[in-house]
Amino acid sequence: MHKFNYKSNNLYCEDVKVQELAERFGTPLYIYSYHTLIDHFLKLKNAFKSIDPLICYSVKANSNLAILKALADKGAGLDIVSGGELYRAKKAGIDPKKIVYASVGKTEEEITQALKAGILFFNVESIPELELINKIACRLAVKTNVAIRINPDVEPKTHHYITTGKLTNKFGIDFETARIIFLTRNDFPHLDICGIHIHIGSQITQSSPYVAALEKVVRFIGQLARKGIDLKYLNIGGGLGIIYDKETPQTAREFSKKVLPLLRQANLKIIMEPGRFIAGNSGILVTKVLFVKKTPLKNFIIVDSGMNDLIRPSLYGAYHDISPLTRTDGKNHIHLKYDIVGPICESGDFLAKGRGMPKVAEGDYLVVFSCGAYGFTMSSNYNSRTRAEEVLVFKDEAFVIRKRERQKDLIRNEIIPSFLLGF
Numbered sequence: 021m022h023k024f025n026y027k028s029n030n031l032y033c034e035d036v037k038v039q040e041l042a043e044r045f046g047t048p049l050y051i052y053s054y055h056t057l058i059d060h061f062l063k064l065k066n067a068f069k070s071i072d073p074l075i076c077y078s079v080k081a082n083s084n085l086a087i088l089k090a091l092a093d094k095g096a097g098l099d100i101v102s103g104g105e106l107y108r109a110k111k112a113g114i115d116p117k118k119i120v121y122a123s124v125g126k127t128e129e130e131i132t133q134a135l136k137a138g139i140l141f142f143n144v145e146s147i148p149e150l151e152l153i154n155k156i157a158c159r160l161a162v163k164t165n166v167a168i169r170i171n172p173d174v175e176p177k178t179h180h181y182i183t184t185g186k187l188t189n190k191f192g193i194d195f196e197t198a199r200i201i202f203l204t205r206n207d208f209p210h211l212d213i214c215g216i217h218i219h220i221g222s223q224i225t226q227s228s229p230y231v232a233a234l235e236k237v238v239r240f241i242g243q244l245a246r247k248g249i250d251l252k253y254l255n256i257g258g259g260l261g262i263i264y265d266k267e268t269p270q271t272a273r274e275f276s277k278k279v280l281p282l283l284r285q286a287n288l289k290i291i292m293e294p295g296r297f298i299a300g301n302s303g304i305l306v307t308k309v310l311f312v313k314k315t316p317l318k319n320f321i322i323v324d325s326g327m328n329d330l331i332r333p334s335l336y337g338a339y340h341d342i343s344p345l346t347r348t349d350g351k352n353h354i355h356l357k358y359d360i361v362g363p364i365c366e367s368g369d370f371l372a373k374g375r376g377m378p379k380v381a382e383g384d385y386l387v388v389f390s391c392g393a394y395g396f397t398m399s400s401n402y403n404s405r406t407r408a409e410e411v412l413v414f415k416d417e418a419f420v421i422r423k424r425e426r427q428k429d430l431i432r433n434e435i436i437p438s439f440l441l442g443f
């Protein structure tokens with residue numbers, strides 16, 4: 021359930037008229053609904069109540085401090101993938117014992133930071149990484165928990181850029197290598213190798229790939245147990261899909277029904293890492309129509325948001341629902357098909373292609389739905405565009421949670437060397 025609804029032809033976020041926010045804060049503008057965010061988190065939490073998992077929200081989906089704090093206040097932990105995300109987690113005051121850290125390319129500096137912070141565990145993706153963490157932990161005279169990220173080699177039926185659980189992907193460790201690691205785990209005196217992690221991809225709408233992966237993993241856990249190797253944690257990753265267009269993704273409850281029997285069989289503390297499922301439909305991007313342009317072959321709506329603000333359409337051919345903020349007649353009668361494009365100097369700079377849209381005019385606002393995950397976090401300054409403002413709506417109030425960048429922010433870290441200045 022999301023709290024973006026049309027009331028008497030105007031779009032509202034919770035009890036705030038979105039048009040007023042666009043006028044007050046300018047565009048491009050990211051708007052998040054607090055209650056939608058929390059609703060999605062609680063839906064998952066409730067569906068798995070019987071096994072009380074630790075739900076580690078995936079920071080990379082939407083890493084704003086306010087979002088992290090809001091979820092942590094409801095009991096969420098965090099799934100991080102970099103030292104920068106650890107820094108954010110600390111700044112948001114998150115309990116380090118609720119943080120898990122995955123990445124194929126952790127640096128010495130990042131590992132050191134995470135060890136010093138005392139995170140719950142590392143999700144380790146290779147043997148050299150295991151050796152490095154052991155070495156650094158030795159140097160710091162600490163011991164840390166580790167989960168082995170297994171690549172279960174399943175087909176998650178999603179866009180090939182966002183599959184992560186096939187053997188051709190760079191992620192995780194195959195079962196045979198993992199078996200050797202567990203059998204020799206005493207060779208790593210500064211590690212407690214006590215968990216298994218999988219994360220098979222993103223925007224997965226069905227339960228079958230999860231079931232296939234978990235069946236393999238549960239069998240593996242059983243084999244280890246028979247060899248006297250007991251574990252503590254099973255981290256099942258994230259990847260739950262949401263509705264962007266006409267998908268019919270499994271609900272949290274349907275998902276839990278399918279996987280709970282396997283999770284009970286594993287009989288370990290369950291960790292989950294949802295990102296998109298929690299944040300995706302709790303955010304929108306509001307943009308303004310700059311021009312409507314007709315060419316001999318096409319109609320374009322040129323808006324003030326580009327691929328630097330929302331790269332998903334360009335990067336993955338992702339679909340986002342787009343509508344005017346105000347409706348004239350209670351319905352949006354399709355007028356023509358348009359390409360909705362940004363101002364950036366790339367033909368790949370589009371939000372939608374060949375999209376049937378009602379008649380729009382210069383100065384109208386459009387809303388791009390389902391932008392709460394992988395929207396702002398993937399934004400950039402390309403074309404020296406300042407990044408958008410982010411606003412969090414709580415009932416009838418809107419709070420700025422990230423100010424619009426200023427032009428001076430663009431050059432803040434740049435230096436013209438003295439030889440160019442004629443000294």
Ligand SMILES: *Cc1c(COP(=O)(O)O)cnc(C)c1O
Nearest residue numbers: 078122222258259293294295296
């Ligand atoms: C990105 C990522 C997630 C979250 O994926 P969603 O599709 O947003 O749920 C979870 N775990 C890991 C390791 C990730 O890299």
